Amino acid sequence: MSDPPISRGFRARRRRDDELRRVPPGQHLTGDFPVLSAGPTPDIDLAAWSFSLDHGGATLGDWTWAEFEALPQTEITVDIHCVTTWSKLDTRWRGVTIDALLTAAGSCEAPADFTLVHCEGGYTANVPVADLVGGKAMIATHFDDEPLAAEHGGPARLLVPHLYFWKSAKWVRRIEFVATDQPGFWEELGYHMYGDPWREQRYAGD
């Protein structure tokens, strides 16, 4: 394509250089925490909640809410990037890393290379195992020291901050390890299979 048309009078809002370096291409900063979900926020009963790791129809490990809360907790402060172009810096989360879950399930390593993350209401997202282990991802239950609000995915959501935020699936219930990468909910609808914000992998083919 030739040079893009210039929009007269359009200019950047002033921002600090250190912030600018942390914002991937095509993204902008927001101070709010916008909510994006495909459907209603589910009403989840903690007494009936459970979380499991599965492989080939077998359960590797499963936890009730009380058992999950008793697992080793990790705190993390990270920048998050939504495909709808907002980024939020220095968000503070607490939860259980995928490494800790695998250890608790008695597995030294993940049994396959890919995962399909399953959520309340049937939402799914695909994430490679390499992006979940090594301290890169957690099942988050707290935001800013408060229990994670339902509209933001509470009681528990996946947090994979280095990928576009739709991968950090809300209301997560199960991670299924699978041999081959298969598209989840948004990926079936044309969004990118991997979703690296620094390579601007928003949609299929990007």
Added chain:
Amino acid sequence: MPEIDVAAPAARRLEWRTAEVVDIVDETPRVRSLILGVPGWPGHRPGQHVDVRLTGEDGYRAQRSYSIASAPEFAHLMLTVERIEEGEVSPYLASEARRGDRFELRGPIGGYFVWTAAEGGPLMLVAGGSGMAPLMAMLRHRAAAGSTVPTRLIYSSRTFEDIIYREELDRLAARRDGLEVVHTLTRRQPPGWSGGKKRIDRDMLAGLGFPPQARPTIFICGPTSLVEQVARSLRELGHDAKMIKTERFGPTGG
């Protein structure tokens, strides 16, 4: 898997195209619609959105998502933009842009918050403020396709002057083809106002919406607080969560 009512698009690259502003409609004091000519536009389904990318004189670029407000049957694309004062992109689109101006755009994007007449109904639409845009694409398409699917729109605005597409909605409702439009004004009502006078709540949805037994397909679009409240109320009234599709217009810095 959730019920997805549309075929997944083929994995093709979404190209940036140059859009030209061919006309501008001042909808309300804070909202403008841009009518765009987009050579090579592949078509869209009502409810889908586009990414807009602006380039400044110094090469600075910024990108935002906007819902398409026009029907697929319309030759041009309409984007309806609310001006966010501290925003970066919306002040340009909603104030600066003039006829003949050009900027980049790509799409259509999104295949979930989508309705076409072939899918039938009943159809229940709930909008708040500029969240009306993608639902307007559905109503325009419904009319253009000659559909008589029973449809109810409940639309919340702050004041009478803030109602976007007001006259066109009046005209669509006057066709008496199965569409009913109800407005509610949350902040101030003109003298003699016969519509709603409060935020959309459970009573309003129970009185004006379709009953759960009718299994309406429901689309809700607006600010997060409205979407959360309406979706929760509809579930309490007995609507199936799978029939409720939501799109939230959070304050994302515009």
